[in-house]
Amino acid sequence: AAPLYRDASAPVEARVRDLLGRMTLREKAAQMAQIERTVASPRALTELGAGSVLNAGGSAPRDRASPADWAAMVDGMQRHALASRLGVPILYGTDAVHGHNNVYGATVFPHNVGIGATRDTELARRIGEATALEVRATGIHWTFAPCVAVCRDPRWGRCYESYSEDPEIVRSMTTIVSGLQGQPPADHPHGYPFLASVRENVLACAKHFVGDGGTDKGVNEGNAICSYEDLEAIHMTPYPDCIAQGVATVMASYSKWNGEPLHSSRYLLTDVLKGKLGFKGFVISDWEGIDRLCEPQQPRGSDYRYCIAQSVNAGMDMIMIPHRFEKFLEDIVFLVETGEIPMSRIDDAVERILRVKFISGVFEHPFSDQSLLDTVGCKEHRLLAREAVCKSLVLLKNGKDQKAPFLPLAKNAKRILVAGTHADDIGYQCGGWTIAWHGDSGKITLGTSILEAVQESMGVQTEVVYEKCPTEATIENGDFSYAVVVVGEVPYAEWTGDRTDLGIPFNGSELITRVASKIPTLVIVISGRPLVIESQVLEKIEALVAAWLPGSECTGITDCLFGDHDFIGTLPVTWYRSVDQLPINAGDANYDPLFPVGYGLKMFQS
Numbered sequence: 001a002a003p004l005y006r007d008a009s010a011p012v013e014a015r016v017r018d019l020l021g022r023m024t025l026r027e028k029a030a031q032m033a034q035i036e037r038t039v040a041s042p043r044a045l046t047e048l049g050a051g052s053v054l055n056a057g058g059s060a061p062r063d064r065a066s067p068a069d070w071a072a073m074v075d076g077m078q079r080h081a082l083a084s085r086l087g088v089p090i091l092y093g094t095d096a097v098h099g100h101n102n103v104y105g106a107t108v109f110p111h112n113v114g115i116g117a118t119r120d121t122e123l124a125r126r127i128g129e130a131t132a133l134e135v136r137a138t139g140i141h142w143t144f145a146p147c148v149a150v151c152r153d154p155r156w157g158r159c160y161e162s163y164s165e166d167p168e169i170v171r172s173m174t175t176i177v178s179g180l181q182g183q184p185p186a187d188h189p190h191g192y193p194f195l196a197s198v199r200e201n202v203l204a205c206a207k208h209f210v211g212d213g214g215t216d217k218g219v220n221e222g223n224a225i226c227s228y229e230d231l232e233a234i235h236m237t238p239y240p241d242c243i244a245q246g247v248a249t250v251m252a253s254y255s256k257w258n259g260e261p262l263h264s265s266r267y268l269l270t271d272v273l274k275g276k277l278g279f280k281g282f283v284i285s286d287w288e289g290i291d292r293l294c295e296p297q298q299p300r301g302s303d304y305r306y307c308i309a310q311s312v313n314a315g316m317d318m319i320m321i322p323h324r325f326e327k328f329l330e331d332i333v334f335l336v337e338t339g340e341i342p343m344s345r346i347d348d349a350v351e352r353i354l355r356v357k358f359i360s361g362v363f364e365h366p367f368s369d370q371s372l373l374d375t376v377g378c379k380e381h382r383l384l385a386r387e388a389v390c391k392s393l394v395l396l397k398n399g400k401d402q403k404a405p406f407l408p409l410a411k412n413a414k415r416i417l418v419a420g421t422h423a424d425d426i427g428y429q430c431g432g433w434t435i436a437w438h439g440d441s442g443k444i445t446l447g448t449s450i451l452e453a454v455q456e457s458m459g460v461q462t463e464v465v466y467e468k469c470p471t472e473a474t475i476e477n478g479d480f481s482y483a484v485v486v487v488g489e490v491p492y493a494e495w496t497g498d499r500t501d502l503g504i505p506f507n508g509s510e511l512i513t514r515v516a517s518k519i520p521t522l523v524i525v526i527s528g529r530p531l532v533i534e535s536q537v538l539e540k541i542e543a544l545v546a547a548w549l550p551g552s553e554c555t556g557i558t559d560c561l562f563g564d565h566d567f568i569g570t571l572p573v574t575w576y577r578s579v580d581q582l583p584i585n586a587g588d589a590n591y592d593p594l595f596p597v598g599y600g601l602k603m604f605q606s
């Protein structure tokens with residue numbers, strides 16, 4: 001008879017116990033390893049039985065790989081895993097954090113800060129549903145999303161991955177978990193991982209536990225200095241909501257809390273997350289997250305045994321290694337055999353990993369479903385992304401006085417100027433974590449730029465003049481009804497986004513001033529965070545829109561500019577006056593921002 005763990009009708013916990021009981025120590029240790037796709041060899045998967053594979057940001061089967069290429073790659077790895085002694089399938093994970101952003105042609109949604117601006121929790125769920133389909137279409141089981149960081153300082157290079165500085169807004173947006181994984185039934189056991197449909201849903205990952213958005217001065221992978229009460233009230237708030245929705249995995253933060261690395265915090269990973277909050281899925285490290293535990297005394301990962309012991313004993317269940325798998329195996333087996341890591345801790349970790357694998361359906365359905373291939377970048381998902389862009393825009397100024405609103409723009413103007421570094425650049429409007437890890441400029445994927453959206457919106461009798469950096473002659477003699485100047489930040493990810501100077505890059509303020517001195521001007525800011533807008537610049541322009549990092553579907557912007565839809569977005573983060581004010585958050589004493597959290601104008605008086 002087939003072994004119990006292969007019996008899909010058996011209770012999950014019985015299958016877990018049966019399989020665990022059959023595994024050697026090396027096989028258990030291998031299940032705790034997540035390796036990068038470039039080292040996911042037949043030896044690693046069949047002989048050694050690695051538990052999971054990921055692709056780093058930007059690591060793809062080939063340039064502009066098709067969904068079918070991705071699915072073939074994952075299915076190929078799965079076949080090797082199923083050929084292992086006990087045939088335990090892998091889980092493949094990827095960063096689909098604003099759509100399936102590593103895949104060319106996938107729908108790219110606004111980054112989290114823009115979704116926070118919508119305050120639309122149902123929209124967040126629908127984005128999760130669409131993203132899950134596009135991820136599944138490529139054969140992938142798991143996304144390292146949502147990031148539920150509560151960003152408290154815009155100098156942090158990842159604040160665009162945070163829905164808001166307000167923990168209540170972040171918590172409300174965790175509905176994306178139910179979109180990604182499906183909605184658990186009312187009687188779902190608390191804290192237990194959940195997946196509705198192996199065909200249409202993917203496992204989610206709440207990250208980065210905990211306090212990633214609260215590091216001192218916004219330094220990435222830095223130190224959150226605060227009381228436990230503040231850590232709980234500000235940064236931990238979204239996690240019970242994710243756990244209540246059956247989130248399958250949680251990723252530990254690179255950062256520290258009062259000097260203690262999260263990756264080796266037994267109190268926070270085990271006593272709080274698994275004990276007090278009752279989380280029964282598994283905790284995964286960040287990329288080489290345990291290697292950093294040796295810093296700064298010695299070079300990263302120099303005493304790897306120490307790193308493994310500190311982290312696994314603290315409650316880490318899976319290690320995103322991602323390259324030195326065999327060293328990991330050797331060391332962790334040594335640590336268990338010498339009693340440094342108790343076998344009970346290994347069994348707990350592997351139990352959690354197997355539990356997620358059984359509830360994920362991957363034992364019964366290990367391979368991709370070809371019928372989903374056409375969902376990648378499909379019209380319906382692009383319309384959803386367009387709706388999200390429209391709802392994410394925040395109107396910060398509309399007319400030099402209330403009685404003369406500047407928006408909606410006239411579609412039948414004779415001649416208009418579109419200018420700025422960000423008017424015609426799909427890469428810029430998508431931001432980081434898009435195709436490449438840190439994003440890029442240019443036509444990096446399919447989509448509609450702001451310029452293209454304007455050109456498509458205007459009547460035939462309107463001449464749209466586009467100059468990225470307009471000359472004085474153009475500005476002086478152009479005879480334009482109005483100008484749309486699109487400026488902002490270049491894409492960045494993680495530490496590459498840490499900045500203390502938060503002015504508009506490429507001398508954006510100077511360009512705005514040159515144009516606005518002669519032509520009635522709307523400014524659109526493409527950025528992962530509020531940027532410094534000097535008061536004399538703000539006075540010169542007719543209108544100002546914060547568009548965040550809208551992604552591939554910028555028709556959503558012209559849907560508002562020309563009045564087909566009103567603006568509904570409101571600031572999810574404080575728009576500060578100057579960097580000298582930082583950190584500045586709603587609720588602070590003497591809170592004196594340029595525009596407060598919650599601010600956002602409408603065109604049509606409701």
Ligand SMILES: OC[C@@H]1[C@@H](O)[C@H](O)[C@@H](O)c2nc(CNc3ccccc3)cn21
Nearest residue numbers: 054055056057095144207286287437494
């Ligand atoms: O991509 C996997 C994780 C991601 O889920 C985390 O949110 C993020 O903190 C994270 N950082 C890295 C390391 N970054 C890296 C960038 C380029 C090449 C290789 C690694 C990997 N990851």
